[in-house]
Amino acid sequence: MDEQSPAIETDVLVIGAGPAGLFQAFQLGLLGLRVEVIDALPEAGGQCTALYADKPIYDIPGIPVCTGRELTERLLAQARPFIEGRLHLGWVIDTLGGTAEAGFSLSAVSALDAQTKGPSFQARSVVVATGAGAFLPRSLNLAGLIGLRQVHHHLSDGACATWAGQDLLLAGGGDEALMALEQLLALPTAQAPRRITLLHRRAQFQAEPGRIAQAEQWIAEGRVHLAVGLPTAVHSEEGRITALDIMGADSQTTTLTCPHLLIQLGLSPKLGPLADWGLALARKQVQVDPASFASSVAGVHAVGDAISYPGKQRLILCGFHEATLAAHAISRHLQADHPSHLLYTTTSPVLHRRLGVAQG
Amino acid sequence: MDEQSPAIETDVLVIGAGPAGLFQAFQLGLLGLRVEVIDALPEAGGQCTALYADKPIYDIPGIPVCTGRELTERLLAQARPFIEGRLHLGWVIDTLGGTAEAGFSLSAVSALDAQTKGPSFQARSVVVATGAGAFLPRSLNLAGLIGLRQVHHHLSDGACATWAGQDLLLAGGGDEALMALEQLLALPTAQAPRRITLLHRRAQFQAEPGRIAQAEQWIAEGRVHLAVGLPTAVHSEEGRITALDIMGADSQTTTLTCPHLLIQLGLSPKLGPLADWGLALARKQVQVDPASFASSVAGVHAVGDAISYPGKQRLILCGFHEATLAAHAISRHLQADHPSHLLYTTTSPVLHRRLGVAQG
Numbered sequence: 001m002d003e004q005s006p007a008i009e010t011d012v013l014v015i016g017a018g019p020a021g022l023f024q025a026f027q028l029g030l031l032g033l034r035v036e037v038i039d040a041l042p043e044a045g046g047q048c049t050a051l052y053a054d055k056p057i058y059d060i061p062g063i064p065v066c067t068g069r070e071l072t073e074r075l076l077a078q079a080r081p082f083i084e085g086r087l088h089l090g091w092v093i094d095t096l097g098g099t100a101e102a103g104f105s106l107s108a109v110s111a112l113d114a115q116t117k118g119p120s121f122q123a124r125s126v127v128v129a130t131g132a133g134a135f136l137p138r139s140l141n142l143a144g145l146i147g148l149r150q151v152h153h154h155l156s157d158g159a160c161a162t163w164a165g166q167d168l169l170l171a172g173g174g175d176e177a178l179m180a181l182e183q184l185l186a187l188p189t190a191q192a193p194r195r196i197t198l199l200h201r202r203a204q205f206q207a208e209p210g211r212i213a214q215a216e217q218w219i220a221e222g223r224v225h226l227a228v229g230l231p232t233a234v235h236s237e238e239g240r241i242t243a244l245d246i247m248g249a250d251s252q253t254t255t256l257t258c259p260h261l262l263i264q265l266g267l268s269p270k271l272g273p274l275a276d277w278g279l280a281l282a283r284k285q286v287q288v289d290p291a292s293f294a295s296s297v298a299g300v301h302a303v304g305d306a307i308s309y310p311g312k313q314r315l316i317l318c319g320f321h322e323a324t325l326a327a328h329a330i331s332r333h334l335q336a337d338h339p340s341h342l343l344y345t346t347t348s349p350v351l352h353r354r355l356g357v358a359q360g
Numbered sequence: 361m362d363e364q365s366p367a368i369e370t371d372v373l374v375i376g377a378g379p380a381g382l383f384q385a386f387q388l389g390l391l392g393l394r395v396e397v398i399d400a401l402p403e404a405g406g407q408c409t410a411l412y413a414d415k416p417i418y419d420i421p422g423i424p425v426c427t428g429r430e431l432t433e434r435l436l437a438q439a440r441p442f443i444e445g446r447l448h449l450g451w452v453i454d455t456l457g458g459t460a461e462a463g464f465s466l467s468a469v470s471a472l473d474a475q476t477k478g479p480s481f482q483a484r485s486v487v488v489a490t491g492a493g494a495f496l497p498r499s500l501n502l503a504g505l506i507g508l509r510q511v512h513h514h515l516s517d518g519a520c521a522t523w524a525g526q527d528l529l530l531a532g533g534g535d536e537a538l539m540a541l542e543q544l545l546a547l548p549t550a551q552a553p554r555r556i557t558l559l560h561r562r563a564q565f566q567a568e569p570g571r572i573a574q575a576e577q578w579i580a581e582g583r584v585h586l587a588v589g590l591p592t593a594v595h596s597e598e599g600r601i602t603a604l605d606i607m608g609a610d611s612q613t614t615t616l617t618c619p620h621l622l623i624q625l626g627l628s629p630k631l632g633p634l635a636d637w638g639l640a641l642a643r644k645q646v647q648v649d650p651a652s653f654a655s656s657v658a659g660v661h662a663v664g665d666a667i668s669y670p671g672k673q674r675l676i677l678c679g680f681h682e683a684t685l686a687a688h689a690i691s692r693h694l695q696a697d698h699p700s701h702l703l704y705t706t707t708s709p710v711l712h713r714r715l716g717v718a719q720g
Contacts, residue, residue, distance in 0.1 A: 061680040346415050
């Protein structure tokens with residue numbers, strides 16, 4: 001993104017597109033506030049999508065059972081009138097300036113490469129809904145790796161297009177890597193790599209037994225090659241990865257040709273720049289007033305698993321309540337002309353108009 | 361119910377089967393506590409069923425739209441493992457005794473007739489989830505009416521059996537009365553009254569236009585008779601209603617034969633005996649600690665629209681959060697052996713067993 005792009009002006013910037021952040025956007029929109037949402041992950045849903053997309057959740061009120069992905073889809077559908085075109089994925093906030101009086105200026109960089117500038121925002125209020133922290137794909141700890149071309153952390157269509165017909169090194173030995181392996185082998189010929197080498201620090205995998213058995217069979221059949229060892233250095237030419245140095249169990253280093261690298265080591269929760277923002281924290285949680293979910297910095301609210309207050313339970317349904325009270329507190333502050341009584345979605349024509357539904 | 365029935369022993373008695381009360385039972389059950397639920401209305405759902413059963417709600421998180429009845433059905437399905445056979449409908453609590461240390465003794469009477477004794481309970485803890493108050497069917501304000509036989513406030517199968525083939529007076533001129541009229545005219549011959557007289561204080565009805573037009577047509581056709589006037593006195597014989605005195609617009613009083621009376625005047629929110637329990641109230645709301653939703657009486661918690669705390673919004677989704685924190689506070693008090701860390705429904709085999717689901 002061009003560094004010169006003008007800042008996006010909004011009433012409220014919500015940082016985090018997990019369940020609490022998505023419902024935060026819905027409640028703010030319902031109150032007539034403009035909202036933008038940013039998240040480090042390439043998909044909305046936070047932990048729901050990243051950690052338990054296909055696992056069942058039983059304690060969302062009124063939904064006896066749903067998967068993390070289904071819950072995310074439901075929350076996206078509900079918030080759609082307010083977030084369409086306003087969801088910025090794959091970016092992390094790296095600077096926060098300004099005040100509640102003057103407005104806040106925030107700018108983002110790529111979640112994968114802090115050198116790549118992202119969108120910037122001018123917001124009257126900010127809500128921190130980052131959960132346990134921004135979830136970032138875990139990378140290999142190698143100097144000079146970040147910023148190289150043909151290094152990928154997501155199995156996206158774009159990535160598939162670049163390695164089609166060429167050799168690919170897949171780093172990882174857990175469920176994420178073995179799931180990626182399955183997807184790679186299922187690609188149509190036009191998108192498939194010529195040869196896939198799985199790189200893991202030892203010959204044993206840590207994943208679901210069925211997935212391990214399948215991977216071992218592919219290796220035995222020669223459909224997947226296995227390289228065992230620890231990457232110690234990266235080679236590149238003109239900003240493009242070419243090879244990795246690998247140290248084996250015998251402490252010998254060999255150089256492995258690597259025209260394309262896909263890293264699938266899972267996700268890492270990271271508190272990120274939040275820790276530097278001057279928000280009062282207690283055991284890495286943002287301290288808030290449970291009447292308004294205001295943080296110690298005026299104009300900055302916080303909801304969901306990022307926060308702490310007496311009685312707090314780290315449950316999705318509590319995040320919904322927190323987001324609702326935060327939205328009302330922000331509205332009281334930003335909208336002096338707002339009706340002081342609560343409007344109900346069942347009966348209010350104003351809310352029906354905002355939701356884009358026929359009057360009930 | 362026999363006055364001598366033994367008290368039902370339970371860990372927690374939840375008073376109110378609206379959305380907050382139903383989810384309260386779910387969360388308590390999930391934490392391994394035994395629960396009983398009591399409500400004044402003949403159906404679960406509270407306001408959702410009584411006031412907007414067929415109207416859309418748009419702000420339940422993850423449910424872009426549902427009616428009050430649908431939400432109730434979803435919450436009943438979710439709580440089923442914990443409330444099956446433990447839902448007591450049509451009763452109001454009229455006495456509360458005991459303490460958190462010794463246990464609480466509560467007894468109920470019929471919501472329609474305080475002379476009819478209902479179930480009694482021995483509970484270690486109580487949750488008040490009565491919403492704006494117990495909703496009671498509005499009655500006619502006539503001395504001597506309550507307790508008479510052949511006076512009904514619900515169009516139940518039992519009531520239909522008593523008036524079959526006989527004359528029925530239907531009191532009311534709103535949606536409830538005209539809907540009852542429709543149901544009465546649709547009854548099979550074996551259950552239908554011989555003659556239906558609609559009694560309203562004036563000749564104009566206050567209801568949906570379509571419903572009014574239909575009622576007026578039935579009156580024009582002679583299928584329904586209309587009596588206009590204000591009931592001023594009731595006549596009875598051996599505890600059975602026989603007639604009503606009616607004052608017309610001309611201030612003349614006439615006596616109307618009334619072997620069966622069905623009163624359909626809608627519902628009235630009533631704080632009920634809650635007001636006498638010694639719970640600290642502020643503007644008729646129960647004051648609670650928002651970390652535990654404990655009231656001023658040890659062992660008695662309160663959630664939902666009955667309560668007040670800083671920032672409180674009277675929204676269903678806030679009731680879900682309140683019930684969850686109340687359940688955890690009650691569990692901490694009653695279950696010293698309970699794990700101190702939060703278990704998640706997605707991953708905990710203990711919770712899967714309690715929910716009766718296969719392990720995910």
